[in-house]
Amino acid sequence: MGEKILVTGGAGYIGSHCVLELIEAGYHPVVIDNFSNAVQGEGVVAESIRRIEKLLNTTIEFHQLDLLDRPGLENLFKKHTFAAVMHFAGLKAVGESVEQPLRYYKVNLTAAMNLIEVMQTNNVRNLVFSSSATVYGDPTRLPIDEQHPVGGCTNPYGKTKFFIEEIIKDQCKAEKDWNAVLLRYFNPIGAHSSGLIGEDPQGIPNNLLPYVAQVAVGRRQCLSVFGDDYDTVDGTGVRDYIHVVDLSKGHIAALKKLKENCGCKVYNLGTGKGYSVLQVVKGMEKASGKEIPYKIAPRRGGDVASCYADPKLAEEELGWKAEFDMERMCADLWRWQSMNPTGFTKSTTS
Secondary structure, three states: OOOEEEEEOOOOHHHHHHHHHHHHOOOEEEEEEOOOOOOEOOOOOEHHHHHHHHHHOOOOEEEEOOOOOHHHHHHHHHHOOOOEEEEOOOOOOHHHHHHOHHHHHHHHHHHHHHHHHHHHHOOOOEEEEEEEHHHHOOOOOOOEOOOOOOOOOOOHHHHHHHHHHHHHHHHHHHOOOOEEEEEEEOEEEOOOOOOOOOOOOOOOOOOHHHHHHHHHOOOOOOEEEEOOOOOOOOOOOEEOEEEHHHHHHHHHHHHHHHOOOOOEEEEEEOOOOOEEHHHHHHHHHHHHOOOOOEEEEOOOOOOOOEEOEOOHHHHHHHOOOOOOOHHHHHHHHHHHHHHOOOOOOOOOOO
């Protein structure tokens, strides 16, 4: 049996794809999730995890557990010897964070503090943190490399990622035997090629691609494009979209980096290419063979015009590079959405 890796928020979109890659790479993931952004399957197992078990013909240890439940977390660490922790759990909707800042600060920061303190008590010193390109705020230069200034976040969600990064950096400085890799994601999209797991946002999607896919499958009527007057190729916002499987492989590379006693390292995970909202819509129209109606709506607060990565450092130091292009991302997303028109649930309500 491979090394045990604790995966917090492991039933969610990115977490579940990473669990699959961990098993394929020979690790033994132990998954916790509180179902705030995941669908419960039969019994107390997330549907995404159940499907990975089916796909890989394996059994995955899963616990319904909230990181705010400190005693529950401490019990889990007493039962297991973890080689490392991958921390995905947290609230993650940009717009909601603007409306509910106190909730975002309380949940995301308390969860991270509990996790790091329990790791410290139990002598677990290796951490991979799911951070975000939102820590860069409105970019002062493009492409964005890891030396770009951080902290000018345009929303509370991004600030929680920035604050947690700072906490981890300070902990690594204070105790030299700690190793952490902070992965700043750009815009994860796509799904596993099996079509069995993918992004299944609860309620109205906050991100572009799931919304576009739900319009294509007939679950929603029309896409709202927030702003067409940005200084970009066609006036719509430009982002660096990365296939979730490429992103997950970046986490496996990060685990290997921890073995070098690397201290605290920061890497961008992106493709280095920017696509506009309308270019993405065209990509999904091609993948689905369906027209995707859209209307222009006012800009959203906290959105920036363009944001794309300089991913060279991850290639140089982790040996990792994104492989899949937009066509593949859209094709895999459409396979997931068309096979699962209502996501992980059988209900057609949303």
